[in-house]
Amino acid sequence: MFDSLMAWLSETFTEILTWLKDLLLWIPRKVYEEVLDGMASFFESLPVPDFIIQASSALSGISGNVLFFAQKFAVGEGIILILSAYILRFILRRIPFIG
Template sequence: MLLLVPFFDTLKHWFREMLFWLFDLLMSVLEQIPAPEWFDDVGGSLAGITPEVAYFVGPMQIEYGISIILSAYLIRFIIRRIPIIG
């Protein structure tokens, strides 16, 4: 039984290294996908807000929240296109 412990530790190490390698490969593929043009202009669309509304937009960081939501929808769209996962 003691002889199997190093074997399973090695297998666990190889499996972990393989997962890290696959994750790095996936991230390098996703980094090559260009972002749409409208995605970069989300902050510019909030420039026409009146000062009364801007008083609440500043502390709540609406611009930051909208960019997070849009990026989450984009990631969900990309993941659904992967045949094994989606």
């Protein structure tokens, strides 16, 4: 009887410690998730800069031959990378102690 009581207490204590460990691991994950959600909502609320809209309208008058080679050399992806780097630089310059 004493052995079964000790086994039950040991099992219950192990379950409580497992629950406590899961809780202590869940809290930082939840905080990290909320921080990332806040950052995502911040970036989604930023308006599209005018130079991106102007760049897309400026590139619409290019002939088919030039577009063929531009597609082969991935000029479109390069322009997207450069413009997103400018946006990231703009955002980072607004953060105190970094920019």
